[in-house]
Amino acid sequence: MSSDGNQADVxxxxxxxxxxxxxxxxxxxxxxxxRQSANTGEQTPEPTATEQSTDGEVNQEGKPLDSxxxxxxxxxxxxSQYNVYNSKNDAEARRVMFDRLLYYxxxxxxxxxxxxxxxxxxxxxxDLTVRDDYTWHDGDEVTARDLxxxxxxxxxxxxxxxxxxxxxxxxxxxxxxxxxxxxxESEVNRDVVLAFIQPKRFRTKESVYGEYLDAIESASSEDxxxxxxxxxxxxxxxxxxxxxxFQWEDADSQRTLVTKYEDHPDADSINFPEMEYRYxxxxxxxxxxxxxxxxxxxxxxxxxENQLNQLPDSVRVGLIPRHWGMGLVFDLEHDDFGQRAVRxxxxxxxxxxxxxxNAAAGTESKLGVEIPSGLTGAFSGNxxxxxxxxxxxxxxxxxxxxxxxxxxxxxxEDAGYxxxxxTWTNTETGxxxxxxxxxxxxxxxxxxxxxxxVAQLKEFGIESELIAKESSTYxxxxxxxxxxxxxxxxxxxxxxxxxxxxxxWMYRSSDATEYWNVPETFEEVPSRDGxxxxxxxxxxxxxxxxxxxxxxxAELIQELAWVTNQTLPTVPVMEKLAQTFLTSDEWNVPxxxxxxxxxxxxxxxxxxxxxxxxxxx
Amino acid sequence: MSRTDDSPRTDGGTVSDFDAVAxxxxxxxxxxxxxxxxxxxxxxxxxxxxxxxxxxVTVLTGYLLMGTVAWVSAAEWGPTIVPRPSxxxxxxxxxxxxxxxxxxGTTFSGHSILSQVVHATPAMLKMIGAGAVFTVVVGATLxxxxxxxGGRVDDVVMTLVDVALTIPGLPLIIxxxxxxxxxxxxxxxxxxxxxSINAWAGLSRAVRSQVLTLRGAEYVEASRVMGLGxxxxxxxxxxxxxxxYVTMNFVKQARAVIYGSVGLYFLGVLPYNAVNWxxxxxxxxxxxxxxxxxxxxxxxxxxxxxxxxxxxxxxxLAQSGDRLFxxxxxxxxxxHTSDAPAGVxxxxxxxxxxxxxxxxxxxxxxPARREEP
Numbered sequence: 001m002s003s004d005g006n007q008a009d010v011x012x013x014x015x016x017x018x019x020x021x022x023x024x025x026x027x028x029x030x031x032x033x034x035r036q037s038a039n040t041g042e043q044t045p046e047p048t049a050t051e052q053s054t055d056g057e058v059n060q061e062g063k064p065l066d067s068x069x070x071x072x073x074x075x076x077x078x079x080s081q082y083n084v085y086n087s088k089n090d091a092e093a094r095r096v097m098f099d100r101l102l103y104y105x106x107x108x109x110x111x112x113x114x115x116x117x118x119x120x121x122x123x124x125x126x127d128l129t130v131r132d133d134y135t136w137h138d139g140d141e142v143t144a145r146d147l148x149x150x151x152x153x154x155x156x157x158x159x160x161x162x163x164x165x166x167x168x169x170x171x172x173x174x175x176x177x178x179x180x181x182x183x184x185e186s187e188v189n190r191d192v193v194l195a196f197i198q199p200k201r202f203r204t205k206e207s208v209y210g211e212y213l214d215a216i217e218s219a220s221s222e223d224x225x226x227x228x229x230x231x232x233x234x235x236x237x238x239x240x241x242x243x244x245x246f247q248w249e250d251a252d253s254q255r256t257l258v259t260k261y262e263d264h265p266d267a268d269s270i271n272f273p274e275m276e277y278r279y280x281x282x283x284x285x286x287x288x289x290x291x292x293x294x295x296x297x298x299x300x301x302x303x304x305e306n307q308l309n310q311l312p313d314s315v316r317v318g319l320i321p322r323h324w325g326m327g328l329v330f331d332l333e334h335d336d337f338g339q340r341a342v343r344x345x346x347x348x349x350x351x352x353x354x355x356x357x358n359a360a361a362g363t364e365s366k367l368g369v370e371i372p373s374g375l376t377g378a379f380s381g382n383x384x385x386x387x388x389x390x391x392x393x394x395x396x397x398x399x400x401x402x403x404x405x406x407x408x409x410x411x412x413e414d415a416g417y418x419x420x421x422x423t424w425t426n427t428e429t430g431x432x433x434x435x436x437x438x439x440x441x442x443x444x445x446x447x448x449x450x451x452x453x454v455a456q457l458k459e460f461g462i463e464s465e466l467i468a469k470e471s472s473t474y475x476x477x478x479x480x481x482x483x484x485x486x487x488x489x490x491x492x493x494x495x496x497x498x499x500x501x502x503x504x505w506m507y508r509s510s511d512a513t514e515y516w517n518v519p520e521t522f523e524e525v526p527s528r529d530g531x532x533x534x535x536x537x538x539x540x541x542x543x544x545x546x547x548x549x550x551x552x553x554a555e556l557i558q559e560l561a562w563v564t565n566q567t568l569p570t571v572p573v574m575e576k577l578a579q580t581f582l583t584s585d586e587w588n589v590p591x592x593x594x595x596x597x598x599x600x601x602x603x604x605x606x607x608x609x610x611x612x613x614x615x616x617x
Numbered sequence: 618m619s620r621t622d623d624s625p626r627t628d629g630g631t632v633s634d635f636d637a638v639a640x641x642x643x644x645x646x647x648x649x650x651x652x653x654x655x656x657x658x659x660x661x662x663x664x665x666x667x668x669x670x671x672x673x674v675t676v677l678t679g680y681l682l683m684g685t686v687a688w689v690s691a692a693e694w695g696p697t698i699v700p701r702p703s704x705x706x707x708x709x710x711x712x713x714x715x716x717x718x719x720x721x722g723t724t725f726s727g728h729s730i731l732s733q734v735v736h737a738t739p740a741m742l743k744m745i746g747a748g749a750v751f752t753v754v755v756g757a758t759l760x761x762x763x764x765x766x767g768g769r770v771d772d773v774v775m776t777l778v779d780v781a782l783t784i785p786g787l788p789l790i791i792x793x794x795x796x797x798x799x800x801x802x803x804x805x806x807x808x809x810x811x812x813s814i815n816a817w818a819g820l821s822r823a824v825r826s827q828v829l830t831l832r833g834a835e836y837v838e839a840s841r842v843m844g845l846g847x848x849x850x851x852x853x854x855x856x857x858x859x860x861x862y863v864t865m866n867f868v869k870q871a872r873a874v875i876y877g878s879v880g881l882y883f884l885g886v887l888p889y890n891a892v893n894w895x896x897x898x899x900x901x902x903x904x905x906x907x908x909x910x911x912x913x914x915x916x917x918x919x920x921x922x923x924x925x926x927x928x929x930x931x932x933x934l935a936q937s938g939d940r941l942f943x944x945x946x947x948x949x950x951x952x953h954t955s956d957a958p959a960g961v962x963x964x965x966x967x968x969x970x971x972x973x974x975x976x977x978x979x980x981x982x983x984p985a986r987r988e989e990p
Contacts, residue, residue, distance in 0.1 A: 306912035358726040452704040
C-alpha cells in the first residue's frame with residue numbers, strides 16, 4: 001500500500017517513479033499535467049475487478065450490493081448551499097450535481113469536451129458549443145445563454161478572464177441555442193484560456209441566475225453594480241437545479257443525499273441510484289471512515305503511513321500529481337529577507353528532500369523541489385524534460401538533497417553577515433539574523449516540514465522558530481496582513497499545471513503584491529549566458545506569456561523560470577501528490593496503477609465514465 | 618517580662634528582667650535554626666508522615682529534576698544530558714520501549730519523544746507556577762482585604778469580583794489569546810496568567826466569606842484591641858487559617874492551567890513555538906491519528922501520562938497539605954526536636970513572650986482558632 005517509510009525507500013521510490021515516467025516519455029506543451037504510475041509501492045499487478053467491462057457497457061442487471069456511493073464532505077450538509085459566487089459552504093455534492101465545462105486528461109495531457117462538447121479558437125475569439133441532449137434537472141434544455149451567464153458572472157465576480165477582454169458585457173455572445181462566443185481584446189495564449197475554462201463547473205441556470213446578470217448589466221452606476229454583485233454573492237442556493245448525473249434530494253445534519261438523474265447523457269454509465277455525502281469534518285474521522293467502511297472512497301485525503309497500514313485490503317490508493325506544494329514566502333521589504341542573497345542562503349540551508357520526507361509521514365506523497373524555478377511537475381519529470389529541456393543544468397539547484405551550508409555561508413558573508421558566537425549577525429547593525437516562520441497549525445504536514453526547516457536553519461546559525469497558529473488566525477490575520485517575516489504558503493497556483501499560472505501567482509497575484517511585497521522589477525538579475533546582469537520586470541513577461549504562441553511561450557517560460565531561480569521571491573520547498581482512495585469490495589474500480597485514476601477528483605469523474613460501478617447481486 | 622512593662626524593676630523582684638532575658642536569650646543562629654526548624658523541617662516531617670504526600674513529593678521532585686535536566690542540557694555551559702528534540706534524530710515512528718536510544722519512541726519526523734517531553738518541562742512548570750501564583754496572590758489578597766476591611770473597600774472589590782465572575786472564562790481566554798498572540802509567543806508566564814485570567818475571582822469570594830467569620834473571632838479582636846496594624850493582623854491571625862483553603866486552590870489552579878494550556882494547545886488556539894505536551898498530543902492526533910493507531914499510540918500516550926502524573930501528584934499534595942497547615946500537627950513535630958525553653962516561644966519578629974500573651978501567628982495551638990465553623 002505504501003513504502004515502509006524510511007528515507008532510503010522514499011528515495012528509491014522516487015527514482016523508480018521518475019525512471020518509469022522518463023521511459024514512457026513526456027512530450028508536448030499543451031496539457032502539461034503529469035503522469036506517473038499510481039502507487040509504486042505496489043509491485044504485483046492487481047486483477048482488474050471482475051465485472052468491469054471493456055466495451056463501455058455497464059451492467060444494469062440485478063440489484064447493486066451497495067445502493068449509495070458514500071464519500072465525505074466538509075460543510076455541514078444542512079447548512080450547505082450551491083451558489084458558487086457565495087463563498088460559504090459550497091458543498092462537495094456539487095461535484096456530481098454540476099458538470100465541468102471540459103475534462104482534462106492528466107495521462108494524455110489533453111483537454112476533452114464535456115459540458116462544452118466542442119470548442120474552436122478563431123483569431124482572438126473562442127466558440128464554445130454546449131453538449132447535445134443535455135438538460136437541467138427540471139427538464140429544461142441547457143443552452144448557450146446559460147453558458148453566457150456563467151462566463152460573464154465569473155468575470156464580474158473577479159474571474160481572471162476579465163483581464164483579457166475590454167468590456168465584459170460585450171465579451172460573450174450567443175449564436176443559436178448551443179454556441180457561445182467569447183471575444184478577447186487581442187490574441188491570447190490558448191493554453192491559458194483553456195486552463196481557465198476547463199475547471200469551471202456549469203452552475204448558472206438562466207431561470208435562477210439570469211436576473212442577477214441582468215441586474216449587474218443594467219446597473220446605472222458603479223455603486224449599483226457593486227450592490228448587484230453583492231446580491232449575487234449573498235444568494236444562498238440550498239436546493240439547486242443542477243445538470244450533472246445526480247440531482248439534489250435531501251440534506252440533514254449528517255449527510256447530503258443526491259439521486260441519479262436518468263436523463264443525463266452519462267446516466268447509462270452509472271448503475272447505482274444514490275450518492276451520499278457524509279459530514280466528516282476532520283482528517284482523522286475520514287481515515288477511520290475509510291478503515292471501517294463507512295465511506296466508499298475519497299478523492300483527495302492525506303493519510304500517513306501508519307493509518308494506511310490499517311486500511312482493509314479492499315481499499316485502493318492512488319497518487320495524483322497536484323502541481324502544488326508548500327513554499328516559504330517572505331516579507332520582501334524586510335531588511336534581511338528582502339535581500340536576494342539571504343533568501344538564496346535559506347534555500348541552500350534547507351534540505352528540501354528531508355523536509356518533504358518528514359512532511360510525507362512515511363508516504364510517497366511529497367517530493368522536494370529539485371530546481372526552485374516556479375515550475376511544477378517534478379513527479380513526472382516535467383521540469384527537467386519538458387519546460388527546461390536541455391537547459392536545466394544552467395539553473396541553480398540550491399544544494400538539492402543536502403544542507404548546503406558552505407554555499408550559504410559564502411552568500412551571507414558576501415552580503416555583509418558574520419557568524420558570531422554561532423549566530424549569523426549583520427555586521428553593520430550588529431543584529432542577529434532572525435528567521436521566525438509562521439504557519440497554519442492545522443496544516444499538519446506543513447508543520448512537520450516547517451519543524452525540519454527550523455531545525456536546519458538553527459543548526460546553521462540562523463535564529464529561527466516556528467510560530468504555528470490556529471489556521472484561520474494565520475490565514476485571516478497574520479498572512480492577510482502581511483504580518484510575517486517568513487510565512488508558509490503554497491508556492492504554485494493550486495489546481496493548475498501550466499507555468500503561466502504559477503508565475504502569475506508568484507509575481508502578480510494580490511497575495512504576492514500585497515502580502516509578500518513582491519517588487520515590480522528585479523535589478524541585476526544575472527543573465528543566463530553568464531554575461532552581465534539586467535533589470536527584469538517579470539509581470540511584463542507574464543503578460544507576454546498570456547498572449548504568446550507556443551514557441552514564444554516556451555522561451556518566455558524558461559526566461560521566467562530563470563528569473564525565479566535567481567531571485568527566489570519565494571522558496572519552493574516541496575511538491576505534493578494527492579492520495580486518492582477507492583474501495584473494491586462493493587464497487588468495480590480501476591486497478592491501482594490504472595491511468596484512469598490519473599484524473600483530479602476520481603470520485604467525480606470515474607462514475608461518469610463507467611469506471612466506478614456497483615457490483616450487482 | 619511583659620512587653621507592656623515600662624520598667625524592669627517595678628515588681629521589685631530580685632532578678633532583673635533584663636538578666637532573665639539575657640540568660641534565656643536566643644541568638645541569631647538559634648533564630649535561624651528555629652526558623653528552619655519551624656518552616657522547613659517540621660512541615661517536611663508532617664508531609665512525609667503522609668503516604669499521599671510522599672508519593673506527590675517524589676513525583677514532583679522528578680518533574681523538577683526533569684526541568685533541571687532540560688535547563689542544563691539546553692544551556693551552553695552544561696553537559697547535554699538529554700539532547701534537544703530535532704527532526705530526524707532517529708527513524709520515523711519508533712515505538713516506546715523498543716530501543717535504548719529512544720526509550721519513549723519517536724515521532725513521524727524522527728523527534729525523540731523523551732527529548733520533547735523533557736525539554737517541554739521548564740516552560741510548562743513556569744506556566745503552571747505563574748498561573749497558580751497569580752490566582753492565589755490576587756484572589757487571597759483581594760478576598761482578605763475586602764472581608765476584613767468591609768465597607769466601601771468591600772463594595773468596590775466585590776463589584777470587581779462579580780464582574781470577573783460573570784465573564785465566561787474560556788471564551789475570554791480564546792479571545793485574549795487571539796488578541797495577544799504576539800506577546801504570548803514564547804512567554805510561558807504570560808500564558809499561565811492568561812489562563813487564570815478570571816480564576817482569582819472565585820477564590821476571592823470564598824476567602825472573603827471566611828475572613829468575615831474570622832474577623833469576629835476573639836483572638837482577632839484581641840489583636841485589634843491591642844492596636845496591631847491591619848497588615849499585621851491579617852498576616853498573623855487571619856491568613857494562616859485560610860492557608861489550607863488557599864493551598865488547595867493553588868493546586869487546583871495549577872491543574873487548571875495544565876489542562877487549560879494542554880487543551881488550548883491541542884485545539885490550536887494558543888500560538889506555539891516550542892515543544893509542549895499539549896502540542897505533542899495535538900501532533901500525534903493530527904499527524905498520525907494516534908487515537909486509532911497502535912503504531913503511533915505512544916506519541917499520544919507519553920505526554921498524556923506526563924500530564925496525568927503531574928496533575929495527580931499536585932492533587933495528592935493538596936490533600937496532604939491540610940495536615941501541613943494544621944498548627945496542632947505541625948507544632949507537635951516542632952516540639953519534638955526544638956530545644957527552645959518551655960514556655961518561651963519565638964515569634965516571627967524575634968521578640969520573646971509568654972503564653973499569656975495574645976496569640977499571634979503562633980505555632981502553638983490555640984483553641985479559639987480551631988473552633989471556627
